[in-house]
Structure formats: C-alpha cells, structure tokens
Amino acid sequence: MLPAVAVAVAVALAVAVAVAVALPAAPALRHRLLRSALLRAAGWTRRRLELRGSEVRRSQERRLRRLLPPGTARGSDAFRERYPLGQSCPDEVLGGQVSPLRPWTLICSCWGTDPPLQGSLLYLDILRTTFPQALAPRGTALLSWAPACPRAPAGWPLPTLYCTPAEASALPSRAAALRVQLLFALRMRALRVLEAGLASELQDALLALRTGWHGLAQDLALGRVSPQPGLPEDTRGRLQALLAPDATRAAEVRAECARSFEGIVQRLWPQLEVVVVGTAYSTEQHYCDALRQADCKGLPFYCPFYQASGALLGVNLWPQEPTPRFLLCPDWAFCEFLPCPAEEEPRTVLLDELWEGREYRLVLTARPGEYRCRAGEVLRVTGFHKQCPMVELVRRESQALSVRGESIPEDQFCRSLCRAVGMWPGARLVDYVCVESTLLGASSGACAPHYEVFVELRGLRDLSEGQRYKLDQCLQEDFPIYKSFRFKGSIGPLRLHMVGAGAFARLRDALGSAIPMPRVLREERLLQLIQNTVIS
Template structure:
C-alpha cells in the first residue's frame, strides 16, 4: 500500500499500520506545516511538536519491527536486495555462492554528525531503512516507557568526546533533551572536553538522564569529579570556566558566557563530595532516573561494573545500541534489566553467522538470522554497506532468546582482542576473569584497569626469552608487588587454560611479566587513542605501548 504525503511523493506503509500513521504522525506534521509556513527556509520542528511527532513515529517503528519479526527471512532478503546493485539480486543463497567470506570489515564511524531534523527529513525518515534514525526512535520510545520523565527538556547531560566531528548522542532527533553545549564535546583534548561537560552537568540539579558515548567516558568524567571537585565547586560558585590545556581561549570565552554564579549549588557539591563517592550520582542529581551508556561491552565492561558498584550505585545502567564494524545492528528494548541484551533488527543489515566453536572454515557454511539456536555462540558475518559483502565483523555473540523470530543476543568477545603468541588463544573476557581472580589473592588490592601486550610488539626490548605476555595494571591499595604475588597471575592462567599451561611447561611460552602503572595512566592511554573507541585490551600499536610504558612505577 502507498501513502500520498505530498505532490509526487509516495511512501510504502504496511497495511495494518496505515490508520495510526494517518491519524497521528501526519496530523502532527500537518500542524507543523501550518506553524512553519511563515518562517523562511527549512526550520526544525518546534520542540513540543517535535517530541509529539517523534513519539508517534517511534511507536510506529516499534509496531513495524514486530511485523518484520514475524518473517525475518523475508525481511533479510529485502534488506539484501537494497544493498546489492540493481538487477543483481538473486536471493541469499545465490549471494553466498557468488561472494566468498572476506577478512575484517572496513572501519566505520561509531556515530555521524547530525543536525536537528527538519520537517520533511523527519517525515521521510519515518519510512526509511536508515538504522541511525530508527534506532534512536526506538531508544526514545523504550526510554519514555520505562522512565516517563526522562524526555523532559534540558534534563539530559551528555559526557562524550568527539574531536574530529560531533558524534550523535543517543537521542539526537530530540536536541532539546540536552543541557550540555554541543561544541564542548568537540574539544581537541579528551580530558578538557569531559571536564567542561561535567561542569555543565553539575549546574543542572534536575537531571533525569546522565548519558555517555562510552562507559570509559563516564568513568573518567566521574574520576575527574573525585580528584577535582574543589576546583569544580569554585567554578560553579564564580560562574567561570577555568583555563586548562586543550581548551582554546576563544571557545572558553564563548562557553563561559553560558555560565552564571551559583553559590548554593557549589555548596551542595562540596557537601556531597565530602561524604564520599559511593552513590554520588544519585546524591548530586536527586531526580536522576537512569544512566545511558552507548557502548559498554567488550573492553568497556570493566568500567560499567565499577560504575555500578561505586558512583552510579542504585541507578539502572542502560546500554541502548549494539554496533559492530561501525554499523548499527541492534537495539536494547529493556532499559531496566541489569544485563544488556540486543534485538537484532532484520532490516538494518544482512547478517550471517558462523557457529562456534569453529569447524573447518573451508567447508563451513554460514547460517542466517532465522536459523539460530538459543544458547549457542556465533561469529558475526556482516553485509551492511553497498560493495562491502560478507565481512567478518570480529564479534562473537550468544543468542539469549527470541522476540518473535528476531534473535536477542549478548556480545561475548571481540576476536581482535584474543591473546595468542603460540596459537593458544585466550579471549579477553576470560583473561579478565583470571586477572580478577589473581588480584583477589593480593591483600588490599582492587583492580582499576589493565591492558595486555604480546612480546612480539616489544621487538628487541623484550630480550631473548621465549614469547610471552606483558600485562600493565592499575591497582588501588597496592604500590608494589612481590615476585610471588606477580607469579599468581601466571599461575591462574595456567589453571584456567590447559593449552597455555602445556606451552609454559615445554618452555615455548615464557613467564608472564606484570607491571604496575600510576594513577591516571589509562586516562592518558585513552587520550592517546585519538578517537572515542571502546577500550582495547590487547595493544597492537607501538605508539600506544610507549604511552603505557612511560607510566610504569613498579
């Protein structure tokens, strides 16, 4: 069925969804046309009308997703046809025969620069297959259903660094949500950007949502609060923005114009920080309902757990999106559940899966979205952009359940973050478990952060010993470790990984070397990454190795 919206413009609509659209979204759009007709150019929708239109569009997409989920094979075939050149689509079986599996996917943007939606961009987007808009609308719908006050104007603070170009926050179709100036996130310095955004967040006592692009960004912003709250309180009291490295003077002046002195809020900040930092987010923002983190799996999981136990204790932490290789693939529709699960949307990308453990890859055939089994793990093969076919995304997923025919998945590990110097293959999540077990044997110690290096990256500086791992850790409660304590980690790895133990016994893998780094070392490392990406747990670049080596204290 086709819906006529304007002269010469026809949009496809599922038959069962025509009436809600016609009576809801188009009514809002018609009013917007009348309101905006007297204004020059293509203005954005007025905030209240935009919210009403977006909520109706979100509900329409939610119902559409339910319809698509009743026949995922058909939905995937249609998506594949949209990704192939016109006239070449012969179905998924022919596609898999013609195109062999390729290596890693090309790097993509984690988020694109966006502008507030114009009237017709919103209307066209409601029927488009573009995942960024659909994902954000589904996020706004899920957030509002679970936390009805979360979409109040200026009630969301954003902590997110994007030095090259603005990165779209989760709720970008509704820019009136945010109390933080967008230019603050584009500063050249990550540390400066997070501090400025934190200052603007502290001004807004009535926050409902605290949002970060990565769990590590929220972790580092709240670490800045821990270490620098006296200066932040002083800036609040005086209504100023202190000079700092990475904050250009002209931009500092423009941002400072948005500040006003607030002695009462500064006094409240001092009082709450003096009480300690457990549950500080809820105490500083009494109306805070949820913490939203764009990416919190893989190397970011450690920070999510730390936030849940300390600064954000008592608050739900919601991870709304699942991305792989720069493509948006799934959405979390369950904000109040403690463990993030993502519904793979069948019209966002064409997905294939290689069952784990891997068989002979020369003979192994991929399975499709509607052929997965609950409880099994799969490696993801992705076709998300025209011309980039059947790319290994480097992600392993576990199927946690189904919503109609759509699988609900949990990310398990990143294949690029596997440790292996002799083919022993120690995944990042299992290495972290062994490390945490070893740290538990060191009295008074608590793990803050870690990163690993394979000795081949060290070159001649690794000496003439057998290939081995080098591990850099930041600890709380210890400034040094004895040789016996350092050996505990190697011993835990031998207990947890028989293949590693066998290689260690034969001498073909040398003993692990453990280094302690100073406080703030990993914030420096994340700054050196140069872009907001999930924290790597295995370093592959010499320049990053040099950064972490320079912070070693023991």
C-alpha cells in the same frame, strides 16, 4: 490498514515538526511539540518492528535487495554463492554528523529504513515508558568526545533534551571536553539522565571529578570555565557566556565530594533515573561493572544500541536488566553467522536459523559494495522475541592474546585477571591492558615470547613477586594449552606491572579518537606511554 495508518501518522508528524521548528523563541513549547511528534513516530516504529519480527527471513531478503546493485541475482542463497566471505570489516565507531531533523526526514521514516533514526526513536519510546521523567527538557547531560567525526547522542532527534553545549564534544582535547561537559552537568541539580557515548568516557569524567572537584566547584560558584590545555580561548569565552554564578550548587558539590565518592552520582543528582551508555562493547563491560559498584551505585545502567563496524544492528528493549541484551533488527542490515567453534568448511547461517545458547561469529553486509565482511564480533544467542534473536556480546576476536597460536580470548583473560586480583587483600582492579612481547622488540630481552600486563589498582601500593605470579598461575589453571606451552618453556612467565592513578585516562587521550578501550595494545607509541607510568 498499515498504509492508511502510515499516511495519518506522517501528516500529523509533518504538522507538529513544522510548527516546532518555527518556534525557536519558545523552547518549552518547542520541546513539547517535538517530543509529541517523535513519540508518535516512535510508536509507529515500535509497531513496525513487532511486525517485522514475525517475518524475519522476508525482512532480511528485502534489506539485501536494497544493498545489492540493480540487476544482481536475487535471494540470499544466490548472494552467498556469488560473493565469498570477505575480509575483516573496517573497525569504526558509530558516528557521523546527523542532519537536522526535518518534517520530510521523519515522514520518510514511516516507510523507509534509516537505522540511526529508527534506533533513536525506539530509544525515546523506551525511556518514556520505563523512566517517566527522563524526557524532561534539558534533563539529560552528555559526556562524549568526538572531534573528527561527531557522534550523535542517543536522543539526537530531540536536541532540547540536552543541557550540554554541542560545541564541547568537538574540543581538540578529550580531557578538556569531558571536564567542560562535567561542569555543565554539575550545574543541573534536577538532572534525569546521565548519558555517555562510551563507558570509558563516563569513567574518566568521574575520575576528573574525584581529582578536580575543588576546581569544578569554584567554577560553578564563579560562573566560569577555567583555562586548560586543549580548550581554545575563543571557545572558552562562548562556553562561559552560557554559565551563571551558582554558589548554592557549588556548596552542594563540595559537601557531597568531601563525604565520599561511593554513590556520588546519585547524591549529586538526586532525581537521576538512569545512566545511559550509548553503545555497548565487550572491551568496555569492565567499566560498567566497576561504576555500578562504586560511583554509580544504586542506579540502573542502560546500553540502548548494539553496533559493529559503524553499522547499527540492534536495540536493547529491556533497560532495567543488568546484562544488556540486544534485539537484532532485521530491517537494519543483512546478517550472517558462523557457528563457534569454527567448522572446517564454514557455512554461514541466517538470522532465522540461530539456536538459543550458542555462540556465533558475525558476518555483516550493511553498506552497498561491502559484502560479507567478518565483523570480528562473537555473540551469544540468549533467546528470541517473536522470530528475532536476542544476543549478548561475548568478545572481540582482535582482542585475543597469542604469542604461540594459543589464543586467549579477552573475556576469559579478564575473568582470570579478576580472579587473581581477588586473591590480593584490599585490591580492586581499576583498569588493565595487555601486550604481546613481539611488540617490545629488543627491550623484551632474550627470554621466550610472553605476555606483559599493565594494571591500575586501588587499595594496593605495590605488588610482591608472589602476587605477580598469581596471575600466571590463574592463566595456567584456566587455559590448559597455555599451561602446556609454559611447561615446555616455549612461552615465558607473564610479567605484571602496576601503573599510577590516571595512567589509563592519559592512554585513552592518546588514542586520538573516540574508540572502545583496546585490551591488547598493537602500537609502540601507546606501549611507551603506558610503560612510562609504571610504579611497581
């Protein structure tokens, strides 16, 4: 039955895509044909996911066979005996240039396993069923910067979704790219979806709106792209040719921004249905929470994908839930898990051996030749969809603080910091980053090893010594080992610094690539940059 259905779907897709590709001069018809073909493929992908969810072990064994060299001993048990647990996976962001969608590519998706394509097809299917108008032509604006390694938007197989010029993502300057993309988003009042590659990109684009809305409104009124650093003149000319003067829309932007910025996204785009953040990272969850409470108030946030070390591993089938949960797809990678806390003789468990409510470290085999890599991710199992586990992101192990082997995880440090900020009247935490004193070198003085924390706040202009001590006190209350080291004097008092507005946007510009915001700085050049922005 299933092969016959696959053949029928493949033939229909081939015809629809071929016709759509041949109609570049009729964009509306091209969009409808492509959307129809892709949604048919998405329905098939969803049915296959449901089928594979009932045979997880078999699907995982099948995926492993595809990843191993020919003639290798078969089976997960033999695989684990032959290959020891490896080193950490390369820390990559899901990206890479995607090829233009062709009939043969889509047809092969009915039988093969192409996680980026299948993930995007599922994304389109979920949008169609949950947000009815989200697939309108040119109804999605993209905020994403990836100059060296282009990062595909969530709905890349259907490029007619996007009103944002693709060239804007590849500008040499992150700040310039986000401002240009924001300008093209602002001109589309009937926007349905606002999509960002990372939550920090959305945060910085909206910060550019807060600080530069006068100039953006003027550009809308005149139909121009203003010169700026990091925007080559020839590129600016090509982008400007896509704009037309729109004094009415410029007046709307001015009026809404002059009122306030709480709920500004919904007011600027009254038909907006959802805010999409392409990939979820534990270090970026703070931005999603802050945006929900302020600029994006009243709008659902949807993080469709979970990826680790450049490999797509899971998809979020529940877009309206406030905390993203990801279904680990058994066809996309071979996954193993180390229970937390670590055991003396670690033995991995497989995808169908997980327990609800427990935390696990992820061990990944996603590419031929890269076997059993430690992904550095800690996941919590929240339930099961058929036999497939649903997981939440907990933390990245590389973001733990440790100067004496005490190891304070990033998620727990964030909770302690938020608790301390809550004791400062009127203060709201915008952003933060930590440094271990070993990175400071001689500038740390002769004191004991300690943490230095840099925060950006709203509602507070200065920090008193009592307020600074609150964070150290919260850490001692939350982490007995830290308290013990502080009592012995082997860890010195935490030093807290307040930085000026926009400091973290400049820090992310200096990272040089589109990566999740690090919470612990490991490079001296980044430390010096943030030190130069301290105001208190």
